[in-house]
Amino acid sequence: MYSYTEFDRDFVAARVAEFRGQVERRVAGSLTEDEFKPLRLMNGLYLQLHAYMLRVAVPYGTLNGRQMRRLADISERWDKGYGHFTTRQNVQFNWPKLRDVPDMLEALAEVEMHAIQTSGNCIRNVTADHFAGAAADEIEDPRPTAELIRQWSTDHPEFTWLPRKFKVAVTGSPNDRAVTKSHDIGLRMVRDAEGAPGYEVSIGGGLGRTPMIGRVVREFLPKAELLRYLEAILQVYNLGGRRDNKYKARLKILVHEESLETVRARIEAAFAANAMLLKPVDPEIVAGIEAAFAPPGFEPAVDAPPFVSAGLRAWIDTNVTAHRVPHYAIATVSLKPIGGTPGDATAEQMRVLADLAETYAHDELRVSHEQNIVLPHVPRRHLPAVYARLREAGLATPNVGLISDIIACPGMDYCALATARSIPIAQEIAETFADLDRQRDIGPLKIKISGCINACGHHHVGHIGILGLDRAGVENYQVTLGGDGTETAAIGERAGPGFSAEALVPAIERLIEAYLDVRLEPGESFLAAYRRLGPAPFKAALYPAEARSDAA
Amino acid sequence: MARGFEPQIATANDLLEGDVVYFTEEGLWSRDIAEAQVAQTAEAADALFAQAGAFPNQVVGVYLIEAVLDADGRASPAHFREAFRMRGPSNYFHGKQAERRTDV
Numbered sequence: 001m002y003s004y005t006e007f008d009r010d011f012v013a014a015r016v017a018e019f020r021g022q023v024e025r026r027v028a029g030s031l032t033e034d035e036f037k038p039l040r041l042m043n044g045l046y047l048q049l050h051a052y053m054l055r056v057a058v059p060y061g062t063l064n065g066r067q068m069r070r071l072a073d074i075s076e077r078w079d080k081g082y083g084h085f086t087t088r089q090n091v092q093f094n095w096p097k098l099r100d101v102p103d104m105l106e107a108l109a110e111v112e113m114h115a116i117q118t119s120g121n122c123i124r125n126v127t128a129d130h131f132a133g134a135a136a137d138e139i140e141d142p143r144p145t146a147e148l149i150r151q152w153s154t155d156h157p158e159f160t161w162l163p164r165k166f167k168v169a170v171t172g173s174p175n176d177r178a179v180t181k182s183h184d185i186g187l188r189m190v191r192d193a194e195g196a197p198g199y200e201v202s203i204g205g206g207l208g209r210t211p212m213i214g215r216v217v218r219e220f221l222p223k224a225e226l227l228r229y230l231e232a233i234l235q236v237y238n239l240g241g242r243r244d245n246k247y248k249a250r251l252k253i254l255v256h257e258e259s260l261e262t263v264r265a266r267i268e269a270a271f272a273a274n275a276m277l278l279k280p281v282d283p284e285i286v287a288g289i290e291a292a293f294a295p296p297g298f299e300p301a302v303d304a305p306p307f308v309s310a311g312l313r314a315w316i317d318t319n320v321t322a323h324r325v326p327h328y329a330i331a332t333v334s335l336k337p338i339g340g341t342p343g344d345a346t347a348e349q350m351r352v353l354a355d356l357a358e359t360y361a362h363d364e365l366r367v368s369h370e371q372n373i374v375l376p377h378v379p380r381r382h383l384p385a386v387y388a389r390l391r392e393a394g395l396a397t398p399n400v401g402l403i404s405d406i407i408a409c410p411g412m413d414y415c416a417l418a419t420a421r422s423i424p425i426a427q428e429i430a431e432t433f434a435d436l437d438r439q440r441d442i443g444p445l446k447i448k449i450s451g452c453i454n455a456c457g458h459h460h461v462g463h464i465g466i467l468g469l470d471r472a473g474v475e476n477y478q479v480t481l482g483g484d485g486t487e488t489a490a491i492g493e494r495a496g497p498g499f500s501a502e503a504l505v506p507a508i509e510r511l512i513e514a515y516l517d518v519r520l521e522p523g524e525s526f527l528a529a530y531r532r533l534g535p536a537p538f539k540a541a542l543y544p545a546e547a548r549s550d551a552a
Numbered sequence: 553m554a555r556g557f558e559p560q561i562a563t564a565n566d567l568l569e570g571d572v573v574y575f576t577e578e579g580l581w582s583r584d585i586a587e588a589q590v591a592q593t594a595e596a597a598d599a600l601f602a603q604a605g606a607f608p609n610q611v612v613g614v615y616l617i618e619a620v621l622d623a624d625g626r627a628s629p630a631h632f633r634e635a636f637r638m639r640g641p642s643n644y645f646h647g648k649q650a651e652r653r654t655d656v
Contacts, residue, residue, distance in 0.1 A: 423643045
C-alpha cells in the first residue's frame with residue numbers, strides 16, 4: 001500500500017491546523033457562514049438535515065486494518081458508533097459536532113487519511129476497481145495511476161475552482177467494475193499493438209439530472225503522457241465549461257453542446273502545448289508509486305480443507321470471486337444485511353474487518369462503489385475462518401450481486417438535497433425478497449436507488465433504477481429499466497409514471513415475476529432478458545391497469 | 553388571517569451542534585418545534601424572517617417553513633421533509649426523536 005511521504009504528512013497536518021483555525025474563527029464570529037462554507041466543504045464537512053456530516057476520502061477505495069480500526073474509533077468517540085460507506089468509495093460520519101471536526105481530522109491524519117477534496121468544485125477522490133491488484137482479469141493494477149492523479153490533483157492551483165465537481169475513475173480490467181463510463185474522465189488501462197501500456201480515455205460521462213455515458217476521446221494514450229493529457233482535458237474544461245448555470249456546468253454538457261470532435265481538437269491542441277511547457281512526470285516518482293502497490297508476498301499453495309457447511313458454500317458461491325493467484329480468493333463482505341441500511345457498518349464490525357484483514361488477508365481492505373467491503377487477498381484455506389468470524393459479526397449475508405445487494409444513497413433520512421427517502425425503500429425490497437433461494441433463482445440483479453436527481457445512488461445504471469422525488473408534497477418513486485454500469489454501460493429508460501412509497505415494492509415484485517415468466521432459461525439475467533425483449537413486457541407488469549386498457 | 557396564507561415558522565441548524573432549531577416567541581432558538589413562533593400573515597412572516605436572521609453566529613441557514621397548527625395553536629411541519637428534520641432519520645432511533653425522550 002502507498003504510505004505517506006514526509007511531504008504528504010506535512011501537507012495533511014498543515015491542512016488540519018489550518019482548518020482548526022478556521023473553525024475557531026467561525027465559532028468566534030470572525031468568519032461569516034458565507035466565508036466559512038467553502039472552507040469547510042474543501043475539508044469534507046457538510047451541513048445536512050439533522051447534523052453536520054464529515055465525508056472522509058478512501059483513495060481508490062484502499063485501506064488497511066489500522067485505518068479501518070481508526071474509523072471505528074472515530075465513530076465511537078465523536079459520532080454514533082457507525083460509518084456509512086458510499087458509492088464514491090468514501091466513508092461518511094453523520095453526526096459530528098463542529099468543534100470536534102478538527103480533532104477527527106487529526107485522528108485521520110495519524111493513519112494517513114483525510115477529507116480533502118471530498119466536496120467542492122475540484123477534482124474529487126479518484127475511484128478505482130475495488131478488485132484492483134487481485135482480479136484474475138486484470139491487465140494492470142489501476143491504483144498507481146489513481147495515486148499519481150491524486151498527487152497531481154490535490155490542491156492543484158489551476159483546478160481548485162472548476163465550473164463544477166470533477167470525477168475520475170480508473171480500471172485496469174476489461175470488465176469495468178469502476179463505472180468508468182459515468183465519470184468526467186474514465187481511464188481504462190490497455191496495451192497497444194506492440195504491448196506498450198497506456199489508457200483508453202473517455203470523457204463526459206456522468207449521472208445526475210442529465211445522465212450521459214462517457215465517450216472515448218483517445219483510443220490509446222501512452223502511459224507516460226497521462227498527466228499532460230489530463231492537464232489538457234482540465235484546461236479545456238476550466239476555460240470552456242459553463243459557469244452561468246450549475247446544472248449545465250459539468251464536462252458532459254460541454255461535450256454535448258460543442259461536440260466530441262470540437263472538444264477533442266481543443267484537448268489535442270492543449271496537449272501539444274503542454275508537451276512543450278510541462279515536464280513529463282519523473283519516471284522515478286512513478287516507479288516509487290508502483291513499488292508501493294507491489295502485490296503482497298503471496299503464500300505458497302497448500303491443500304485447502306474441504307468446504308463442509310452449506311452456509312459457507314452459499315457464501316462462497318455469491319461473495320467470493322476468483323483471484324489472479326488460484327489458491328487465493330477475493331471475498332466481498334456484504335454491508336447489505338436484510339433490513340439493514342446499505343453501506344453502514346458499526347464500529348464493532350469495522351474492527352472485525354480490520355482484524356480479518358490483518359490476520360488472514362495481507363492487511364488490505366477495499367471499499368466498493370456498491371457499498372460493500374472487500375478483502376482482496378484471502379488464501380482460500382482461510383475462507384472458513386473468515387466466514388465464521390463474519391457470521392458472528394452479522395457480516396456474512398450471502399447476497400452479493402443479488403436483488404438485496406442494493407445501492408442506496410442516504411436520501412431524505414440524512415441528505416439536505418434529497419427529495420425523498422431511499423433507505424426505507426431498500427430495506428423493504430430486501431425484506432420482500434429476503435428468501436435467499438428466491439434471490440438466487442432471480443439471479444444477478446442490480447437495484448440502485450437515489451433520493452434525488454443528483455443520482456448518488458447510481459439509479460441510471462441500475463438494471464432496475466429507482467429515483468425518489470417530491471411530488472406535490474408526497475414521496476414518489478420513478479422506475480428506470482435496463483441501466484448498466486459496466487463495460488456495456490447504458491442509461492436506464494424511464495418505465496412510466498412514478499409510484500407512491502406504498503405501491504412501489506408491489507410493483508417491483510410484479511416486475512420480477514414478469515422477468516421470471518419471460519426468461520428463456522434460469523441463466524438469462526434480468527438485464528439480458530430486458531435487452532432481448534425490450535421494455536414492453538416489463539412495463540406491462542409495472543402498469544397492469546394500463547396494459548389491460550391498451551389491450552381492450 | 554390573510555386568505556390563502558399558510559402559517560409559517562422559522563427554522564435553521566445550530567452552528568455548533570448542527571441540529572435543527574426553531575425560532576421562538578421569546579426571540580430565542582429552541583430545539584422544540586412546540587415553542588416555535590408562528591407567523592399568520594405575510595407581513596408577520598417577513599418580520600419573523602428578519603428577526604430570526606439576526607443570529608448569524610449562532611445558527612446557519614435560516615428559512616421559513618409552512619406549518620399546520622393544532623387546537624392549541626402549536627405548530628408542526630406541513631411538509632414531510634420538515635417532519636423528518638423534526639424527528640430524525642427513519643433507519644435509526646437517532647436525532648431529535650431520541651433526544652426528546654432523554655430530555656423529559
